[in-house]
Amino acid sequence: MSEEASRYDASRIQVLEGWEAVRKRPGMYIGSTGERGLGRMVFEVADRAVNEVLAGRARSVDVTLMSDGGVCVADDGPGVPVDVAAGAGGPGLEALLTRPQVGTGPGGRSDVTLGFCGVGPFVVNALSRRMTAEVRREGVRWVQEYARGVTVTPLTEAGRATGSGTTIAFWPDADVFGAAEFSFGGLAERFRELTFLNHTLEISLTDRRHPAGSRAVQFRSPGGARDFVAFLDGHTAAPALTDTIAFEREDPRMAGAMEVAFRWRGPGEERVRSFANSRPTVGGTHARGFRDGVAAAVTAYARERRLLAATDPDVGADRIGEGLTAVVSVKLDRPEFGGSTRGVLGNSAVRACVGQAVQDHLGRWLKQHPERAAAVVGRIVQGAHRD
Structure with a gap:
């Protein structure tokens, strides 16, 4: 073995940060790149919306599996802040979706972690070929688009808003997940479970992937x-x-x-x-x-x-x-x-x-x-x- 081949020093250490690290080792963040990992992608995005309901700032969460392979998660809360987040160097929405370990949950016993380890929607963004966000806040509608963890359009005011809330949609990257598909049954099981454990929570799940017609279920359980x-x-x-x-x-x-x-x-x-x-x-x-x-x-x-x-x-x-x-x-x-x-x-x-x-x-x-x-x-x- 040559001296060059056997030498090991700091120059041989590869440092990956942000979206590069996630895309290099996706299993570390969502567990797998199959059906289970796709489910955890949904949970990481729904996590924030569910906690908005549990904190009393929203009434319900709607999750839709779209016909083009994307997933849309919407809530009727006050909307993710769009002003500049302290220390983030950009709007709060952009920080939430493009930086690791940024969250808005209430914390403590009221906080619910749906995903793998609470890694957040940043990981979903990094593993998606496209992500869109719409925020309806204080009478204004804001939109922004991302791809593979990177912002591709500025946060833009898109007119007046009716009501308030946040809608995040994402399309998993086929380079990461191949032909794997979301499991309606697996998502339904976890969302049903959450409503049993949290009496005030209401979640709807709709599947529009099949030409024969969509199916939808709504979960709410006052009896706990x-x-x-x-x-x-x-x-x-x-x-x-x-x-x-x-x-x-x-x-x-x-x-x-x-x-x-x-x-x-x-x-x-x-x-x-x-x-x-x-x-x-x-x-x-x-x-x-x-x-x-x-x-x-x-x-x-x-x-x-x-x-x-x-x-x-x-x-x-x-x-x-x-x-x-x-x-x-x-x-x-x-x-x-x-x-x-x-x-x-x-x-x-x-x-x-x-x-x-x-x-x-x-x-x-x-x-x-x-x-x-x-x-x-x-x-x-x-x-x-x-x-």
Whole structure:
């Protein structure tokens, strides 16, 4: 090997910044360059619009899959600011769409991150052959156009505006995504989920890609987690053994609030879904707290009714799941996530807070509904004895 080939110094380090870095390694920002990555592109643009609704500045979000392969995301909020953003050297709208890590979300427990890691619409711009923005603000309509992360037209006043809001449309770059297409079902699943977890949120999704006709769905769920449980059980033939037990509670010890809903059906698989700040999780302290609370309430009831002998061990948290459907959602001021995909909640105080709340609510329900309680607790205890 020659000296030239083996030499390694600073001259061989390639530094990529801004849109170049995104286009060089798109998977680092949206996870993939297939269907999943395209979905995350939609979520990164919808993120800001959803948070406008949750902050009380807008009423609804409309997402449209257009016939020419583009996606349009619109909201009826006050409109993204168009004046010069501090430190950005340009209008706030342009900074949002052409610079990384610029956002307008309210922060804290009210903030929802829909995308991969909250990288923002700048990444979508960088991976799109074209992006357009329209802002209706304070009676004026503003427009601007971009391509592959770069501004191609100045922010232009385009006449008077009726109402207010922001509309962003983008067309993914075929050089990056090839022939991959957006999944209507995948987008619908996540938007439906968000409306279950946020009672005030309203999202419409329209698909105009097919010549035979468009299809549209609208998501809104005032019933929250209770409605979510009913949806998860919607295709289950097994009869419900219990009512849906649902509650919401604020707990300053965990600097946040919880919403929990669950019920048992006849024999069947367990379906427990957990979320932290509206982010789907694969587990963590909130999920463990829920199981702790159910197991504690079942054990206390079983001992009181002498379904467990004094020498029998307590019912374990791993014994409660047959036929159980549950949604456990926490919203925290300072969530701590772990795992390679940040899918595990780590806030230690959450486990005890959720566990105690679940134990209290389930314990009261069991005492108030002795016949149904006997059916559920009896099945769990008998299962423990068989094992």
